[in-house]
Amino acid sequence: MKRAIFQKKVAIITGASGGIGAAIAITLAKKGVNLVLTSRNQNQLLKLTEILQKYEINTLAIPTDITQKDQVHQLMEETIKYFGKVDILIANAGQYLKRPILHLKANAIEESMAVNFYGNFHCIHEVLPIMLKQKTGHIIVLSAIDGKKGIPANAAFVASKFALTGFVEVLRQEMKGKNIHISTIFPRRVDTQMIAKHKIPKIHPDKVAKAIIKAIKKKKREILVPYWRLKIFFILNTLSCRLGDRLVRWLNLEGKETGKK
Template sequence: MSNIQDKVVIITGASSGIGEATAKELAAKGAKLVLAARREDRLQKLQQEIQKDGGQAIYKVTDVASHEQMEELGAYVLEEFGKIDVMVNNAGVMPLSPLSQLKVKEWDTMIDVNIKGVLYGMAAVLPFMRARKEGHIINVSSIAGHLVFPASAVYSGTKFAVRAITEGLRLEEHANNIRTTLISPGTIATELLDSISDVELKAASIEANQKVQIAPASIARAIAFAIEQPADVAVNEMIVRPTIQEL
């Protein structure tokens, strides 16, 4: 029996990409899933697919940039399942642009989703995990949280922040048996590039990514690996990128 069996797992950004792939991977291993994202039609479709294959999943439409909605998500999970074993803070946006374009609203959105969304996700589950003295918080960063690329200054800044926050959580909560994992994907076939508003940059980014990208299922397997370790083992950090990706 997998160590994932019957664990209650919340996944943000579950409507597509890494979140969707992770939901399917964990459902196949017996997890009880709570799917969170803004697009209800996508959540319903994913829930139906999981249930059709014999898995367990519920969903709640949630904007991770809203502290109130994230708190409501945590309360909903406790009401439905009575516990929270794993929180996967996966939701993110990547509207790349050079700093000189001064796309301040896009900067704000990245900070709200990529940083505050992670913090709100942690806040929604941490009190319960501390009370139980067990739990697992998985934060999805990026290879851009280790390196800065042209036009990625703000995006990379948010993902560097996720690394720092995750390590800070580990230092503060290891004595409470709360495991932390930072997952840093490389080039993955997801919808992230759709949020780039600069037409030329978007086209160039899509073309470059298509040459090396790997499937979101690759990250889903990494997340599953971290979860299924024994409770006394914490996989603290993983970089998962295409073999042929240079940076």
């Protein structure tokens, strides 16, 4: 009965070649969701497609660079040609750069914006007319703790995620009453290739995948992962910016080398 919400649904997952995207793909496949897997790395997508075969779903792997509007358009066209609909878009692809502002060049910020903001913008902008025509759809966007609080050495990432968070807030309100649901996911540090060098506590990508299942089932507007720690963190940061800055240092969100294992 639980699977009925998910079965025969069609979800596009961007950034599916590894990390959180691959974890989401496996979690949705277990629930009977048909998948369109996309990233730039075709080999990784094909490997994941093989892993997903046992779940008896239909899977399409479409290599796409989300910074290229025409490739994103092609992705949507191929999806519609094969499946005839898009129920869920999981805008997960992202890029991370760690560099203090003093050493940050404008082109590094542009690259971050190109993937984390404009890349997601292209995906959302291309899927929206399809969902509006269907009169149903759910768009889930991966932001980060950095999409609500600036963290040192992450300026390029923070700028792009703040831009994305604001954009999605507007989208959510503009879609009210149109049966298009919008969810933003704010994870803390997650154990993936993206921050492999950070020696800080990290959550498992499956926790983020689980949060996405909750977002789909309950049509959640925002989900913090882990919930209570981030809820308290953001409340304290809103009450006092100074306290928020201190918490960033105490929790070592920057991922500085601490000497501890």
